[in-house]
Amino acid sequence: MTLCADVTARIIAELEKGATPWIKPWNAGATAGADCNAFTLKPYRGINRLLLAMSGVRFSSNRWATFKQWQAAGAAVRKGEKGTHITFYKPLTIEELREGELHSKNVAVLKSFVVFNADQVDGITFEPVQPKPEGERLEHCEQTIRNTGASIRHGGDVACFVPSADIIRMPELSTFADKANYYATAFHELVHWTGSDKRLDRVFGQRFGDSAYAFEELVAELGAAMLCADHQIKGDLRHAGYIDHWLKCLRDNDRAIFKAAALAEKAASFIQSYQEEEELAAA
DSSP states (O other), X not given: OOHHHHHHHHHHHXXXXXXXXXXXXXXXXXXXXXXXXXXXXXXXXXXXXHHHHHHHTTOSOOEEEEHHHHXXXXXXXXXXXXXXXXXXEEEEEXXXXXXXXXXXXXXXXXXXXXXXXGGGEEXXXXXXXXXXXXXXXXXXXXXXXXXXXXXXXEOSSOOEEETTTTEEXXXXXXXXXXXXXXXXXXXXXHHHHHTSTTTXXXXXXXXTTSHHHHHHHHHHHHHHHHHHXXXXXXXXXXXXXXXXXXXXXXXXXXXXXXXXXXXXXXXXXXXXXXXXXXXXXXX
């Protein structure tokens, strides 16, 4: 089985159980922020966010490293501990000379690595990262959304992005069970907003259930999960109505989840970039 097929099979298995494997409950008492390398603190991106979320529900730490990295730091992975496979994925364009003419083709470099969580290791300790107070985290969500300049109209009981009008429709905050659920839903619609031809230009699809529509919903779901992790909130992202369509999408193409994760990461970074610009302007 190829690496793509293996990763896709694992995600399909979770979806068949009715679970959404990219959702990692954030435990405010244990860790803060997205999964990252234990020593560089660089967050993992794309498909690796999903893979670590699937394994990370068992652990309290968000720090990961390879066997050799732990060893170099004087730590030891405990005997019998099972590592988590993550990937390195990079698209490349290769030029070939055929019959006197130069031709280009797109290929992908895909490698697999095994990492272990800090909870699986002895001989090293880290200062616990104290999460920001909930009010501060929720305010950060609000700032992130506001700084994009997206037009959001409140009212009614439907959350959606309307491409023809370039607006997001959201129910009033008071109608949600809590503020985190409101912001998780807003992030989902904001990822759709990035797909406009005025911004990242993705294909939306025409109706519920068609392949392009289902794929865009997968991108939005993943992007919202990434933004929730970055903002350390536990919003509800379980859109059960799409699971069957996502299953079909993944079964038809074992690279679909890699592409969706990459597009979701790009969308989340695009949204975060407005916040970064605001912070630079204020500095």
